[in-house]
Amino acid sequence: MLLEIKNLTASVEGKPILKGVDFSLDAGQTHAIMGPNGSGKSTLANILMGNPEYEVTGGSLLWNGTDLLGLEPHERALAGLFLSYQYPVEIPGLTVGKFLKRAAETRLEGEENLNVGSYLKEIRENMEFLEMDRNFINRYLNTGFSGGEKKRMEILQMLMFKPRLAILDETDSGLDIDALRVVSRGVNRLKGPGFSSIIITHYQRILDYVKPDRVHVLYDGRIVESGGPELVNELEKKGYEWIKKQVRGEVSHEQSVHSA
């Protein structure tokens, strides 16, 4: 098991958000986590990355059998986790080129030296693949970028760092259809036995382009439904109200399926 989450509870500024999440993912798999706003999706993503603003109050997070909670954010990144943020932060003064180069250097082993020429070539190739202007390399990281440009910059980093697990936190939100297509292409490019992903989303749109192996519904801090790709369509048809009612026990699962 690549990632195993057991009975995870977490809070933000003292307010409980996650109320016992169980979740596991094998290497090479793509999982989707869906759910209405405020259900705890972004909290889960930030907890996985170790954001200090989110407090883990119970449960465990295992990464390849080792405890993830003991690792600093940068150690998690170097261990192969990657989070594509819903709202990437602007860092004025730090150019994209310098940032990517230094990030590559921190990932070198021992005495290894970065081959700057070939690394630059790889950046350019990936930028072309994501239909990004070459000039981005000289711009300050995310500074003054449009929403779509920021998302592409996140995917560019993912392509460059080649993580073992990428968590895409609402990467599709606010994207037009062309941008969504490009971003999805980036995720699909890495797909393979050594790459897993968790796609966190509100809508099914992105899942038309990136096919998930498993789909989970997060509601009120718990995973309340899990299933195959067909669950996406069911949610699409019935909306989240169905889930809400179901959790409140107003309708049984069977009933809701029949009444649809």
Add this chain to the structure above:
Amino acid sequence: MSSPSTVLNKEEYQHGYHFPDQSIFKTRRGLDEEIIRAISGQKKEPEWMLDFRLKAYEAFRQKSMPNWGADLSRIDFDNIYYYAKPTEEQKRTWEDVPEDIKETFDRIGIPEAEKKFLAGVGAQYDSEVVYHNLKEELEKQGVVFCSPEEAVQNHPDLVRKYFGTVIPYRDNKFAALNSAVWSGGSFVYVPPGIRVDIPLQAYFRINSENFGQFERTLIIADEGSFVHYVEGCTAPVYTTDSLHSAVVEIIALEGARVRYSTIQNWSGDVYNLVTKRAFAYKNATVEWVDGNLGSKRTMKYPSVFLKEEGAHGEILSIAFAGQGQEQDTGGKVFHLADNTSSVITSKSISKDGGVSSYRGMIKVHPGRKNIRSRVVCDALLLDEKSVSNTYPYMEIASEDVTMEHEASVSKISDDQLFYLQSRGFTEEEAAAMIVNGFLDPLVKELPMEYAVELNRLIELQMEGSVG
């Protein structure tokens, strides 16, 4: 040369080297007329320069200490050596330079730098220029780049015409002191229409305990010429207080452009009190790029007097105040003529209780037309015990003015830190990257190797600063 992005390890970059003092002529501690005559005599100066020194000494005695800015009460003028001459003669080639001096230069990368960009190197070891190398084509163009001592001997007309005209010896106590005991520095003259395409560099270094360094730089850019002068300072670690009090005068004649870049990284016990001023004549441009790290107290406000129509002044100021340090820096622009413009940009960083103060002045004289000025000050505070002060003075006595000023104080945001950490950087690296990013718009204006050095210095300063 290592790339700008390498995180430096401490062994590689210790500026604490201190070699046995080999000065062969050194005045006793303290200052009186006799010592000034001895300095002048050592330099075989003509009578007029000795007169200038003596008048300046009188002004120094009469002037009171500034009653504002950094605390200077610990300076003991009687406990300072005012002059030391390290080697007997001016050395023209690298081979002639004494071994331990060479070693010092090696460690700060002088010959290395020379191979790359340098037009000429006037590197200062204690008071005298011991190593001087000027590329032949510059000499052919008539460009003069030498020590002010040589200039007094070889170009007395230029020196007498301009020396002490921008900063009179009675300007302030420290300018008076420098005028009395100055030694070393640079003299630059660029003839009309000549563009010096590669920066002229001088690397200064104090290396005598309790030894005040009083270098004197005079740059004259004749009509339509261009020159970029670069000066950097690193001082070894001392246990007692040292005084650095330089004077820099720039004259940019009609249509000339002069850029003067400094990165100073004095050790933590140096008082760095420098007077820098430029006169910009018709359509001339003067730019000061001034980076201050280290030192115990720095007081430095590069100034531009826009004396004739169309002149432009620009000041970029960078300050980094660490533990026990006070950087009181900024800039001044005096709009004395119509159609003149100026920009002051200041970025300061305070850490470990350090105090950074921006102090600036924009003055528009009565009735001047079409004046534009913009002042932007940004301060970054790295922890809750550090201090940032901003004192911008604006005196506007003309209606045809567009004057804008903005200042802000901020800290490193947690969001930025976490973003970079989640990309694989340690908290310390992430903080250093954000600080370098904060300075980047100014650092870009520096020549490449200085930008690299500044980034390294910031990273060094940032070590152990978070977490």
Add this chain to the structure above:
Amino acid sequence: MNSYDGFPLWYRELRGEAEKRAKEMPWPDARQEAWRRTNLKRLDLESLYKTEPAQPGFERTAPMNPQAPGPDNRNMRLSFLHDAVLGDYPGVKELYEAQFAAGDNKFIYRLLAEPPRGFYIYLPRNYSAENLLFLEDRLNGSGGETVTLNLVVLEAGARADLWERIGTEDSPVSLHNRATLVLLKRGARLSYYRTQSLPGESALLDFSRFHLKEGAELKSHQAESELHFNKSHVTAVLEERQSRADLRGVYRIGGSRFNEIFTEQIHLAPRCASRSLYRGVLEDEARTVFNGMIRVAPEAVGTDAYLTNNNLLMNDGCRADSIPGLKIATNDVKCSHGSTTGKVDPRQLFYLTSRGFSRTEAREILTRAFLE
């Protein structure tokens, strides 16, 4: 003349010390930063102080309210300051002591040393004044100095809008040395408007202070008309957390008048906010100094402070000095300031003249728009 018998001990001590300092201290001069740009020669202090002290327009006759305000109070009350000090009414000691502690010049000590003349306004807990309160200070000088203090105390949760007008009846040109001291207790809210209609040849020195406790809110508006000499020092002290102070002012100065405004936003507690916005128009040979300062103490985390000054210069010959400063001693802050100085935008001027306004009318319209 006044033995101060019956006054509280703290007052007698404070007053005595203030009197001593007022006597010993020299007049402020250019060596003090706050007076560096002030041309005190305009005041002719020697002859001002040869004149007998003025009889203020509101010299105490009989107590307005014989009972001292206290916790049982249900209503707002207005008293003579003399009675308020004598009866040690709520807030009096605190405000006097704060003013004493801030004292750094002879004028402030004179304010505290002179017999208490002025008003005391008290709003009890949760009292909400429905109508605008109007306070008129008639500073009738005799050619010398008038010294007046007004104290305003709002208990927790009280609310009021207060308009204070400083004026005079016909009287010889005088120097008016005054302050309004305001104490806003927890959650109190005050909108304060200060206008001034003194004869143009008068001189005015004002050292007003506002002290804000937890969650208190202040909106201060200050309109300056032109005086021969006008120096106003407005200080807001955010003493307890989550208080907010909003200081605004406009000035329009012509002739060869002098106007100087000092503002201080002093943040001593966490998560307070303050704004200072001052705008001025200068004409003829007028001279103004705006000197603003945001001070943030190490404890004042989460401070949000802003300071701005805009000057419009109508012609050559006038002069505007603008010195917005920051002194920040902790990093968890959002502090900034801005300053602009310029002339009437020729494009706007042209636009209005092309719509039929004369140049003079157009300039007047734009000036008013700027001060709006």
